[in-house]
Amino acid sequence: xxxxxxxxxxxxxxxxxxxxxxxxxxxxxxxxxxxxxxxxxxxxxxxxxxxxxxxxxxxxxxxxxxxxxxxxxxxxxxxxxxxxxxxxxxxxxxxxxxxxxxxxxxxxxxxxxxxxxxxxxxxxxxxxxxxxxxxxxxxxxxxxxxxxxxxxxxxxxxxxxxxxxxxxxxxxxxxxxxxxxxxxxxxxxxxxxxxxxxxxxxxxxxxxxxxxxxxxxxxxxxxxxxxxxxxxxxxxxxxxxxxxxxxxxxxxxxxxxxxxxxxxxxxxxxxxxxxxxxxxxxxxxxxxxxxxxxxxxxxxxxxxxxxxxxxxxxxxxxxxxxxxxxxxxxxxxxxxxxxxxxxxxxxxxxxxxxxxxxxxxxxxxxxxxxxxxxxxxxxxxxxx
Amino acid sequence: xxxxxxxxxxxxxxxxxxxxxxxxxxxxxxxxxxxxxxxxxxxxxxxxxxxxxxxxxxxxxxxxxxxxxxxxxxxxxxxxxxxxxxxxxxxxxxxxxxxxxxxxxxxxxxxxxxxxxxxxxxxxxxxxxxxxxxxxxxxxxxxxxxxxxxxxxxxxxxxxxxxxxxxxxxxxxxxxxxxxxxxxxxxxxxxxxxxxxxxxxxxxxxxxxxxxxxxxxxxxxxxxxxxxxxxxxxxxxxxxxxxxxxxxxxxxxxxxxxxxxxxxxxxxxxxxxxxxxxxxxxxxxxxxxxxxxxxxxxxxxxxxxxxxxxxxxxxxxxxxxxxxxxxxxxxxxxxxxxxxxxxxxxxxxxxxxxxxxxxxxxxxxxxxxxxxxxxxxxxxxxxx
Numbered sequence: 175x176x177x178x179x180x181x182x183x184x185x186x187x188x189x190x191x192x193x194x195x196x197x198x199x200x201x202x203x204x205x206x207x208x209x210x211x212x213x214x215x216x217x218x219x220x221x222x223x224x225x226x227x228x229x230x231x232x233x234x235x236x237x238x239x240x241x242x243x244x245x246x247x248x249x250x251x252x253x254x255x256x257x258x259x260x261x262x263x264x265x266x267x268x269x270x271x272x273x274x275x276x277x278x279x280x281x282x283x284x285x286x287x288x289x290x291x292x293x294x295x296x297x298x299x300x301x302x303x304x305x306x307x308x309x310x311x312x313x314x315x316x317x318x319x320x321x322x323x324x325x326x327x328x329x330x331x332x333x334x335x336x337x338x339x340x341x342x343x344x345x346x347x348x349x350x351x352x353x354x355x356x357x358x359x360x361x362x363x364x365x366x367x368x369x370x371x372x373x374x375x376x377x378x379x380x381x382x383x384x385x386x387x388x389x390x391x392x393x394x395x396x397x398x399x400x401x402x403x404x405x406x407x408x409x410x411x412x413x414x415x416x417x418x419x420x421x422x423x424x425x426x427x428x429x430x431x432x433x434x435x436x437x438x439x440x441x442x443x444x445x446x447x448x449x450x451x452x453x454x455x456x457x458x459x460x461x462x463x464x465x466x467x468x469x470x471x472x473x474x475x476x477x478x479x480x481x482x483x484x485x486x487x488x489x490x491x492x493x494x495x496x497x498x499x500x501x502x503x504x505x506x507x508x509x510x511x512x513x514x515x516x517x518x519x520x521x522x523x524x525x526x527x528x529x530x531x532x533x534x535x536x537x538x539x540x541x542x543x544x545x546x547x548x549x550x551x552x553x554x555x556x557x558x
Numbered sequence: 559x560x561x562x563x564x565x566x567x568x569x570x571x572x573x574x575x576x577x578x579x580x581x582x583x584x585x586x587x588x589x590x591x592x593x594x595x596x597x598x599x600x601x602x603x604x605x606x607x608x609x610x611x612x613x614x615x616x617x618x619x620x621x622x623x624x625x626x627x628x629x630x631x632x633x634x635x636x637x638x639x640x641x642x643x644x645x646x647x648x649x650x651x652x653x654x655x656x657x658x659x660x661x662x663x664x665x666x667x668x669x670x671x672x673x674x675x676x677x678x679x680x681x682x683x684x685x686x687x688x689x690x691x692x693x694x695x696x697x698x699x700x701x702x703x704x705x706x707x708x709x710x711x712x713x714x715x716x717x718x719x720x721x722x723x724x725x726x727x728x729x730x731x732x733x734x735x736x737x738x739x740x741x742x743x744x745x746x747x748x749x750x751x752x753x754x755x756x757x758x759x760x761x762x763x764x765x766x767x768x769x770x771x772x773x774x775x776x777x778x779x780x781x782x783x784x785x786x787x788x789x790x791x792x793x794x795x796x797x798x799x800x801x802x803x804x805x806x807x808x809x810x811x812x813x814x815x816x817x818x819x820x821x822x823x824x825x826x827x828x829x830x831x832x833x834x835x836x837x838x839x840x841x842x843x844x845x846x847x848x849x850x851x852x853x854x855x856x857x858x859x860x861x862x863x864x865x866x867x868x869x870x871x872x873x874x875x876x877x878x879x880x881x882x883x884x885x886x887x888x889x890x891x892x893x894x895x896x897x898x899x900x901x902x903x904x905x906x907x908x909x910x911x912x913x914x915x916x917x918x919x920x921x922x923x924x925x926x927x928x929x930x931x932x933x934x935x936x937x938x939x940x941x942x
Contacts, residue, residue: 255764256737268669268739268763270654285652288695288708289688304673311672315737324672353640353699355652379652380639 279361280313296349329408355379373422430546437494472551498528663745664697680733713792739763757806814930817916821878856935882912
């Protein structure tokens, strides 16, 4: 069911990295932002005289009540405000979410917000990737399996495991526009013995048209050693009942070639900046090595990312980019076996162009691969 | 009712700037992304043989049907997908929005998304400002007054006017956390003869607690001459029925002093970068001149911004910052007359610190003020 992991690389799409959130008692045995019942803590609207019964009666769900060392019951306001379900939910009114496909896949209705679009009124790729993250986390959230942190199940938390993404493939057939109501479906399946596949389909609510598809592969990593881990039986038992065979992208076997350092476009000496520390900004950074004229005239219609290693915030990174030999493709051409869906034939006489990418840590002796990528761009429609 | 305007300055909060979106027919008289009924355009799922009656029968609302020069009726798919109301709506299921206060104020229920929070699980200021933008635009959206562009009414569009913000004051009493359900209320009032005030209140759905309050002042600008404009009668007639007296921040008269160039902290030679062109990243940039230790240990609890002039993307900008003479304030102290709401007294023995800010265009002869600011910071709560 996993979704998100710690992936400190600053040039990756935002949904691939997020500092995990521990939710532990503060020093002194009293959880932060909790309210002592009949106690002296004053971080809540509930007065210190309020008896526990009166408190719990006003709560939307049963909050966690912790008994501290000095035997004072404490209501965790974080829990009340977050309200993470401990049992599977079929509907969530506030998230506009529901379980589908017999209760194992998740659908969320989402409106494209004003700040998620570019000057052309179309959602940015960054916004779309953010929504993939959001819906996958909400899938886990509603499953009742969400432990501490971002997407790890209870069983994973117990073994100190987090999810890391190893591959991501997204195809945008038609960018959603400002105010458009989308239906985002997400579902998971097995990937080898120890991995998980997570797919997404985005449809326009008004037209029923598929706007975007994505598939991704995830494995588990030991949070302390940073080594990949087998899937423990406990986690498999939680996750595998959610696996289905359905796929968002039917043909998805393309491997990305490794670029040499003689690539046509290169940006070296890239360092994470303070503003990069907000994990929402990574996709823009990933564009560093794309030629300007492509960014200005085209929009991305397919991206494949293969992750090789974690990147720390102190790494110095080089971004390489090479146009594919095929150069300009006629629209409608099948792109190296990756199906673009039927709508690619609607490009008419517009051209596509493809690039191979490599991000690597610049080392003294040898460079280390962080990420290989493949992108396909098509001409931007005329300004609306 | 206005919300958003073109404000190309790259160091401003994102919700203050967005390229306007024109929605005009493409060259040749045929609107882009529209479908010729019985015609030859192939950008839609509807086949060219589908008769108009069959098309309109499947549409969620009546789409705009444009008759082109050669008298072929055309369905605008942009309109179908956006579906902007032409009459006042009291509820919007997809936006989780409804009109309140007798039908003139707007309330939207919003869940804090996973990518809107920082490592401390709290929503970033940037996310909150984005949601203020979003709810104000949805207020206009549901009013039936939304013309082309971002927040301008039909009457404003007719006179080629856009909204520009002249002042913004936000107070965050308690940052919303990941997964928290918020209720965001927004409403408008008169501000002088030609201006409009727009306020917001953000509450926690689970606890009822006020999390944040904001107020802002807006005036109209001629889009071509870039000069401020009187409010035309036509626009006043549209907007003034929505004005109410209610205020989110009761005491809001503070003026920000102008900093001299001898300010303690300064960053010069700031230039808009490609990644700044995504208008969502401005708040981070605005932090450039804040001392690192403040950014690391504290969170912003109040910000006042006074806008002086537009800034173009070619301007070179200097950011100045000076700690206030009062230095460290005891919590609970009234901050220069700006009420922090009752919850400030809950800070206990934590300290606050204030800064005055100035952004200016670096000119050959004299510098030109873009923005004055005042920020108040309090110690970040212990990591959760």
